[in-house]
Amino acid sequence: MGISYTLVIKKLSLPTRPTTSTMTSIFIVGFPKDTTPILLLELFSKYGTVENLNIVEDPxxxxxxxxxxxxxxxxxxxxxxxxxxxxxxxxxxxxxVKIGDKDKKKVTESGKAWKSRSRKNESGAGK
Incomplete structure (x- = not known):
């Protein structure tokens, strides 16, 4: 079994830690195999708060x-x-680097829901 790096960052100023549902997953591939979790943390922290980091290893x-x-x-x-x-x-x-599939699905579903409500309102308006 391989070792999995998990880095969790907590801010003392936050009264509660955000739930998983409020976080967005990113998939990153192609980095050198000797890349450290700290290097990825520094790279991604430039764009916002990193809540969790998991580098996948060969078991x-x-x-x-x-x-x-x-x-x-x-x-x-x-x-x-x-x-x-x-x-x-x-x-x-x-x-x-891309948004994780689960989070893409949420964005897509919310877009579809908005479109279907919009179409329903348009069709209902003409009756």
Whole structure:
């Protein structure tokens, strides 16, 4: 079994820690396998509060597989990080950075719900 790095940051000024539902997950792949959690934390903290960081490791070797999951405090900060870091380079390696599928689905579903309400209102207006 590999070691998983989990870094949790708490701000003393916050009365309660945000729940997982208020955080947005980011998937990052392509970084050098010797990248430390601190380096990723410093990189992503420029765009907002990092709540959790998990670098995925090979269970047999314990070495990084070159991808990680990062939870940002808000969707807005996650989007800023994606815009700034996707297709950028980290120590000679091209990064792919994107919003996690679960969070993309929430954004898409809310958009669909708004569109369907809009269409319903339009069709109801003509009757």
């Amino acid at each position: 047999k070797t314990g070495l990084s597989k070159g991808y990680a999951f990062i939870q940002m405090k808000s969707l807005k900060s996650a989007e800023r990080a994606v815009v700034a870091l996707n297709n950028s380079e980290l120590r000679g390696r091209k990064l792919t």
